[in-house]
Amino acid sequence: MSEDRRDSAMQGSPEPLPHAGSEIDDPQFTDKSYSQGQLVRRRFFRHKGAIAGLAVLIFITLLAFTSIGIGGISGWWDKDFTSTGTVLNGGKPTIGWFYLGEHPFGQDSTGRDYFARVMRGTQVSLIIAFVVGIASTMIGTVIGAVAGYFRGWAESLLMRVTDLFIIIPLLVFAAVLGRIAGDSGIFVFALVLAAVTWTGLARLVRGEVLSLREREFVSAARAIGTGNWRIILRHILPNTVGVIIVATTFAIASAILLETALSYLGFGVQPPDISLGSLISEYQTAFTSRPWLFWFPGVFILAIALSVNFIGDGLRDAFDPRQGKDG
Amino acid sequence: MTTVENSTPQPIDDGTVLSFSGLDVKFNTEFGKVHAVKGISLEVRPGEVLALVGESGSGKSVTSTSALGLLPRNATVNGAINVAGNSVDTMGDRALRKMRGDDVAMVFQEPMTALNPVLSVRTQMVEALELHGKAYGKAADARAIELLAMVGIPDPEKRLYQYPHEFSGGQRQRIVIAMALSCDPKVIIADEPTTALDVTVQAEILDLLRSLKDELNTGILLITHSMGVVADMADRVAVMYKGDIVEQGTAREVLTQPQHDYTKRLLDAVPRLGSRGETAPVVQGEGPKALEVNDLVVEYHRQGKEPFRAVDSVSLSVKRGEIVGLVGESGSGKSTIARCALGLIPAASGEVAILGEDITKMRRKPLKALRKRVGVVFQDPASSLNPRLPVGDCIAEPMDVHKIGTSKSRRDKVAELLDAVELPRDVANRYPHELSGGQRQRVSIARALSLDPELLVADEPTSALDVSVQASVLKMFTHLQEQYNFGCLFVSHDLAVIDMLADHVVVLKDGKVVEQGARHQVLADPQQEYTKRLLMAAPVPDPEEQRQRRLERYDFMKEIGEEDHGLHLDEAPDRKDLMGGSAGGEGQMPPGVSGGN
Amino acid sequence: MTRYILRRLAISFGVLLVGSFLMYILTINSGDPLEDLRQSTANNREVLIEGRIATMGLDNPWYERYWDWLTGVAGCFTGNCDLGTDRSGTDVLSMLGQSASATLRLVTIATFAAIIIGIIVGILTAIRQYSGFDYVVTFLTFLFFSLPVFWAAVLLKEYGAIRFNDWIADPQISPLQAVIVGVVLGFILQGVMGGPMKRRLFTAGSTAAFAIIALLYFTYVGWWRSPALGPVIVILVSVAFAVGLTALISGLGNRKVLYSTLATVAVGSVLYFALDPLLEEPNWWLLFGLLASAVVVGLVAGYFLGGYSRGQAMGLAAVTAVFMAGMTFTDHLVYAWGGFLELKSRPISTIGASTPNFQGDFWETTLDWGTQLILPSILLTLVSVATYSRYTRSSMLETMNQDYVRTARSKGLSERTVITKHAFRNALIPITTIVALDFAALIGGAVITETVFGWRGMGAMFREGLANVDPDPVMAFFLVTGTAAVIMNLLADLAYASLDPRIRR
Numbered sequence A: 001m002s003e004d005r006r007d008s009a010m011q012g013s014p015e016p017l018p019h020a021g022s023e024i025d026d027p028q029f030t031d032k033s034y035s036q037g038q039l040v041r042r043r044f045f046r047h048k049g050a051i052a053g054l055a056v057l058i059f060i061t062l063l064a065f066t067s068i069g070i071g072g073i074s075g076w077w078d079k080d081f082t083s084t085g086t087v088l089n090g091g092k093p094t095i096g097w098f099y100l101g102e103h104p105f106g107q108d109s110t111g112r113d114y115f116a117r118v119m120r121g122t123q124v125s126l127i128i129a130f131v132v133g134i135a136s137t138m139i140g141t142v143i144g145a146v147a148g149y150f151r152g153w154a155e156s157l158l159m160r161v162t163d164l165f166i167i168i169p170l171l172v173f174a175a176v177l178g179r180i181a182g183d184s185g186i187f188v189f190a191l192v193l194a195a196v197t198w199t200g201l202a203r204l205v206r207g208e209v210l211s212l213r214e215r216e217f218v219s220a221a222r223a224i225g226t227g228n229w230r231i232i233l234r235h236i237l238p239n240t241v242g243v244i245i246v247a248t249t250f251a252i253a254s255a256i257l258l259e260t261a262l263s264y265l266g267f268g269v270q271p272p273d274i275s276l277g278s279l280i281s282e283y284q285t286a287f288t289s290r291p292w293l294f295w296f297p298g299v300f301i302l303a304i305a306l307s308v309n310f311i312g313d314g315l316r317d318a319f320d321p322r323q324g325k326d327g
Numbered sequence B: 001m002t003t004v005e006n007s008t009p010q011p012i013d014d015g016t017v018l019s020f021s022g023l024d025v026k027f028n029t030e031f032g033k034v035h036a037v038k039g040i041s042l043e044v045r046p047g048e049v050l051a052l053v054g055e056s057g058s059g060k061s062v063t064s065t066s067a068l069g070l071l072p073r074n075a076t077v078n079g080a081i082n083v084a085g086n087s088v089d090t091m092g093d094r095a096l097r098k099m100r101g102d103d104v105a106m107v108f109q110e111p112m113t114a115l116n117p118v119l120s121v122r123t124q125m126v127e128a129l130e131l132h133g134k135a136y137g138k139a140a141d142a143r144a145i146e147l148l149a150m151v152g153i154p155d156p157e158k159r160l161y162q163y164p165h166e167f168s169g170g171q172r173q174r175i176v177i178a179m180a181l182s183c184d185p186k187v188i189i190a191d192e193p194t195t196a197l198d199v200t201v202q203a204e205i206l207d208l209l210r211s212l213k214d215e216l217n218t219g220i221l222l223i224t225h226s227m228g229v230v231a232d233m234a235d236r237v238a239v240m241y242k243g244d245i246v247e248q249g250t251a252r253e254v255l256t257q258p259q260h261d262y263t264k265r266l267l268d269a270v271p272r273l274g275s276r277g278e279t280a281p282v283v284q285g286e287g288p289k290a291l292e293v294n295d296l297v298v299e300y301h302r303q304g305k306e307p308f309r310a311v312d313s314v315s316l317s318v319k320r321g322e323i324v325g326l327v328g329e330s331g332s333g334k335s336t337i338a339r340c341a342l343g344l345i346p347a348a349s350g351e352v353a354i355l356g357e358d359i360t361k362m363r364r365k366p367l368k369a370l371r372k373r374v375g376v377v378f379q380d381p382a383s384s385l386n387p388r389l390p391v392g393d394c395i396a397e398p399m400d401v402h403k404i405g406t407s408k409s410r411r412d413k414v415a416e417l418l419d420a421v422e423l424p425r426d427v428a429n430r431y432p433h434e435l436s437g438g439q440r441q442r443v444s445i446a447r448a449l450s451l452d453p454e455l456l457v458a459d460e461p462t463s464a465l466d467v468s469v470q471a472s473v474l475k476m477f478t479h480l481q482e483q484y485n486f487g488c489l490f491v492s493h494d495l496a497v498i499d500m501l502a503d504h505v506v507v508l509k510d511g512k513v514v515e516q517g518a519r520h521q522v523l524a525d526p527q528q529e530y531t532k533r534l535l536m537a538a539p540v541p542d543p544e545e546q547r548q549r550r551l552e553r554y555d556f557m558k559e560i561g562e563e564d565h566g567l568h569l570d571e572a573p574d575r576k577d578l579m580g581g582s583a584g585g586e587g588q589m590p591p592g593v594s595g596g597n
Numbered sequence C: 001m002t003r004y005i006l007r008r009l010a011i012s013f014g015v016l017l018v019g020s021f022l023m024y025i026l027t028i029n030s031g032d033p034l035e036d037l038r039q040s041t042a043n044n045r046e047v048l049i050e051g052r053i054a055t056m057g058l059d060n061p062w063y064e065r066y067w068d069w070l071t072g073v074a075g076c077f078t079g080n081c082d083l084g085t086d087r088s089g090t091d092v093l094s095m096l097g098q099s100a101s102a103t104l105r106l107v108t109i110a111t112f113a114a115i116i117i118g119i120i121v122g123i124l125t126a127i128r129q130y131s132g133f134d135y136v137v138t139f140l141t142f143l144f145f146s147l148p149v150f151w152a153a154v155l156l157k158e159y160g161a162i163r164f165n166d167w168i169a170d171p172q173i174s175p176l177q178a179v180i181v182g183v184v185l186g187f188i189l190q191g192v193m194g195g196p197m198k199r200r201l202f203t204a205g206s207t208a209a210f211a212i213i214a215l216l217y218f219t220y221v222g223w224w225r226s227p228a229l230g231p232v233i234v235i236l237v238s239v240a241f242a243v244g245l246t247a248l249i250s251g252l253g254n255r256k257v258l259y260s261t262l263a264t265v266a267v268g269s270v271l272y273f274a275l276d277p278l279l280e281e282p283n284w285w286l287l288f289g290l291l292a293s294a295v296v297v298g299l300v301a302g303y304f305l306g307g308y309s310r311g312q313a314m315g316l317a318a319v320t321a322v323f324m325a326g327m328t329f330t331d332h333l334v335y336a337w338g339g340f341l342e343l344k345s346r347p348i349s350t351i352g353a354s355t356p357n358f359q360g361d362f363w364e365t366t367l368d369w370g371t372q373l374i375l376p377s378i379l380l381t382l383v384s385v386a387t388y389s390r391y392t393r394s395s396m397l398e399t400m401n402q403d404y405v406r407t408a409r410s411k412g413l414s415e416r417t418v419i420t421k422h423a424f425r426n427a428l429i430p431i432t433t434i435v436a437l438d439f440a441a442l443i444g445g446a447v448i449t450e451t452v453f454g455w456r457g458m459g460a461m462f463r464e465g466l467a468n469v470d471p472d473p474v475m476a477f478f479l480v481t482g483t484a485a486v487i488m489n490l491l492a493d494l495a496y497a498s499l500d501p502r503i504r505r
Helices: A002-010 A028-032 A036-046 A048-067 A114-150 A152-167 A170-181 A186-197 A199-213 A216-223 A228-265 A276-287 A291-319 B060-067 B093-102 B121-131 B137-150 B169-181 B199-216 B227-233 B251-256 B261-269 B334-341 B364-371 B391-401 B407-420 B425-429 B437-449 B467-484 B495-501 B519-524 B529-537 B543-559 B575-582 C002-028 C045-056 C062-078 C092-127 C132-145 C149-169 C175-193 C197-220 C230-249 C255-274 C284-305 C307-343 C362-400 C403-410 C415-453 C458-467 C471-499
Strands: B018-029 B032-044 B049-053 B075-083 B104-107 B187-191 B219-224 B236-241 B244-250 B291-300 B308-318 B323-327 B349-354 B374-377 B455-459 B487-492 B504-509 B512-518
Touching: A036 A048, A036 A291, A048 A114, A048 A291, A114 A152, A114 A186, A114 A199, A114 A228, A114 A276, A114 A291, A152 A199, A152 C002, A152 C415, A152 C471, A170 A186, A170 A228, A170 C002, A170 C415, A170 C458, A170 C471, A186 A199, A186 A228, A199 A228, A216 A228, A216 B374, A216 B391, A228 A276, A228 A291, A228 C149, A228 C415, A276 A291, A276 C149, A291 C132, A291 C149, B018 B060, B032 B049, B032 B060, B032 B075, B032 B219, B032 B236, B032 B244, B049 B060, B049 B199, B049 B227, B060 B075, B060 B187, B060 B219, B093 B104, B093 C403, B104 B169, B104 C403, B121 B137, B121 B169, B121 C415, B137 B169, B137 C307, B169 B199, B187 B199, B199 B219, B199 B227, B199 B529, B219 B227, B227 B251, B227 B543, B236 B251, B236 B261, B244 B251, B244 B261, B251 B543, B261 B467, B291 B334, B308 B323, B308 B334, B308 B487, B308 B504, B308 B512, B323 B334, B323 B495, B334 B349, B334 B455, B334 B487, B374 B437, B391 B407, B391 B425, B391 B437, B407 B425, B407 B437, B437 B455, B437 B467, B467 B495, B487 B495, B495 B519, B504 B519, B504 B529, B512 B519, B512 B529, B529 B543, C002 C062, C002 C471, C062 C471, C092 C132, C092 C362, C092 C415, C092 C458, C092 C471, C132 C175, C132 C362, C149 C362, C149 C415, C175 C197, C230 C255, C230 C307, C230 C415, C255 C284, C255 C307, C284 C307, C307 C362, C362 C415, C403 C415, C415 C458, C415 C471, C458 C471
Parallel strands: B049 B219, B049 B236, B104 B187, B187 B219, B323 B487, B323 B504, B374 B455, B455 B487
Antiparallel strands: B018 B032, B018 B075, B236 B244, B291 B308, B291 B349, B504 B512
């Protein structure tokens, strides 16, 4: 149905197409109908880009966390990202089609294993991106839902903060906060970023809630004496799940770009820890002499952001086919 | 015809302006092929109204859209379509565009969205005139003003330059009709032209359309689901059911002696004014009234403007076991009163007492306890149930909120309620989107009854349903009311529905009560002018009776000094210009039109 | 309407004030302004520390320092601006003079380029929904969304600038390269134009053939190093534009409009020759004056030839006049390219906002600007184009489903009119909001881009100021970009009001 609506965009669509059965009181298609979850899954798995994105993201995540290990658990890669060593063969990468070699991504000028460094950078960037995505979703959902349902102060707050970010670039604000929190560890840094990136999602949730609270099932719930929080939790938020999941995905994608940009500018992850952004910043001048030091982290950022964006696109198609690929 | 390029070499001219023969339309959808129209044949002659009747999904709009070649891409069309003697299916893009507007024009259902909100009425009217070479620049402006005057827009010289949002719904529909008329088409397809309008406005628009065929000899294909509109307008009727035409004939034949079962069922389902006769008034027993509204005022606050008074000192009461019909047109404040009675919107002043307790001044806790005794059914079957909850949970929700019973006893109650609203018990595990509109309204009613309420507020519970579904839901509703004996505030715009159901009627206009009293008294012997107007404007599904009513309505309007709503040809001074578009057209001149080209 | 605008301005001003407070407090608390000196091994360390405390007023409480800054800024309204000094005592206002213009130029160009390109691409993808072209553009927008700007900038520097500079030293295009470029162009264009297979093949073939021949010919005559358009091309392209514009907006059937735009081109052609001496060594005021008179020529032509559709004729003729003026300007610029190459053998710059000690005439200086600006602008534009084109596409698809579009079709309007007149105007309304919201992101992008390209712009002021915990340069950045954002918002509001009669009062 929704597919058709989109197809018919060019031709003008007539009355709603009569697919749901001809006489209203006996829907012929009841036997064939799918539950919400089935429909979502079916649509998502039909989206090739999203499936490819999911595969790439899982591969990168597994690679990053199993190779050098995390939090004291060692992985299968024998080198770490801080020890220096002798530079072999000008530090060139040794990776081939079917083997990794001694230094798959090469070495930097002090002989550190670049594969281990990129893996650590990927870990840090992924952790930050996911923490930012999830934390900002939680903040945004609560503020958006409260603003949309109760209006009042929460709505004013949301609107004024939005006004603020129309005037101050997010990156600038985050840079100032990152300058303060950058060396307090990646989790604190991620939470600080989440504290400034929730507005978009909050606006989205607010919009959804505003339209849902005018729906008759919400009025019916209020009329029978349902409490406000029960209405929000049981009747409103479950109906915004699709929007929230999709927005979270896109928030993760933009968080990874924001974090790497900040780290690149020097207001993000501070040495000795590394992120993909600080790697690029560190080695960008080496582009002509050792281009691999520049290429690998960039390609990883691009691959992560692109795959997350495609997953988001697939989820949007799945949850809200009317909106389709159109946002 | 000179107007059409690259069409069939031999135009077929059999006196019809629009004909379908063996029309067959299929759609490819996500869920497989849908056969929307199954080989139907129809024809419309000049100066004739053919009504195409059917319920939603019968394929009637698909049929009409195919005449303009505007079906979506996923449609497969077979069969022959002829407009003004030219075959639509063999036309090229250019010829098709030339035909649209020039030979065949369309009037859509929703006047609020049919006009482009960002372009002035002038721009939208003039573009068709210039496109089809009828007039340019200043001359086109003049012609547009003339057309607006014809369809009865006051002060057209000024209003031409306004934007759609500055007109009322009825006026917008008039503008759409004026646009449709602008190139003097041979046939107008009107797709539910009055469905979105109030009944009095509907009568006016129908008057206007009727004068089109009489005075301009235009053929009209009228698509509608309302048998009353058919009786009022149609010369001939075709009844469509599941993509097929099941019956076709003159309006009188079909409406008074239907042959096909479906037509009979459809006609039987139409609620008729005055069919119930007199009934005894309900006698209130002990205790307070179910609902008592005194001097209620509700205001909506608007930014930077005076608050809008939606309800203005309204008083009414609902006894236990009584159904009070609240009737009025859009904007009369009837839904606002219902919502206020449910405590969903605050009252500016006055009191609303449910079972003797004034809820306007009540605290939260006792209010919640009181709400246990009130049930509610809303209008829109698509949004009245939470899509994320299975039907059983929806029905059990009030019991859950008020912590009544165990989960076992709730399940039993749900099963019992499903039986009461005549739905199979296994529906409890389905999700709302799996049900049809009528089934969902039944679920809403079951939910409203789950706590055995003493007051039920029903806000247009059947107005979004097809007439046959409406009939069965209303029948069940009456039955349940007798069984559970709740007091009910029943809001509707449809007088016939109110007549079928209510014991007491309250007529509202612009937030004020115009008239109230026992049903039979108000509806059979109205005292107020507005009530009379409402009653006279409601069409009945019998051509002869409806003609009679129409004449009575004309007399009444003359009496109260209102002008008629047909074409105002006398206000269009240059008749020559008006007819200029039909150069080379059929020789037959409409009666009552002097001059011509 | 005026009240609405004033209210919006007042709110923006309040937000600016609150924002400045937040920024100031956060900046001075973001680190230790004396860190570098504390770690220094210089003998006069204590003196240096004392000096910095004095210049930055570090011993004053935060609210006094903020108040000082605020009163200094408030002075701008009375004509004596004081934006403070940086930590070494340099006046921020004087620093601002050079850096602000470079940054604002960059951001403005990127914004408008992104709006125009993004909207056009968005409409085309909406019209050609589910075509190969649509899928390719969709993939590209996702790519641009996911691109780390700082990384892409380095790539662009390498491949866009250094390789181009190498190539322009001895521009050669081999037949094979020409064929590849031609085929690719042809393929893209057929995707955009659409239509039945036969027409697509024709489009692709003719485009490819034209491109291949042009490339080889240009290489053969050495056009790359000493290019020229000449009057013939200028006039032909302008005529094509006039006809195309008329066809798109009012249809070629409307002769009055067609004659108006063509007459404008005719007048423009005469002026092309007449003004040639004047344009040898012009200045910006002269050029603006000429542009204004071009608009007047268009309006006059439309007024006298427009007849019944005078309004539209005047508008379109004025647009045509502006286009032709632009072509003439481009013609002169292109002509100056040869001389410019003599002055600067590696034309595309990778560092800085202008070439130091560059001496050239007006046209050469303009070219120098352009070559400095081109890479950062491309980069900044790409990301915003991705946003705008996606948004336009969905907005267009949404409006194309509306009832009034169906009404328009049922009147017999052509698809072109339905799209340009009925759907597009409505689709633009939500886009204005996005443009306003996105402007701040663009400034953020500019900070990164300037860093990569080593500009001494606002971005550098901000970055260094923040790194040094030096509030005044950071606040100057905030002030300039914030004000720009407010102005941009105002423009968006005005555009919104002019598009939507429902909010006009």
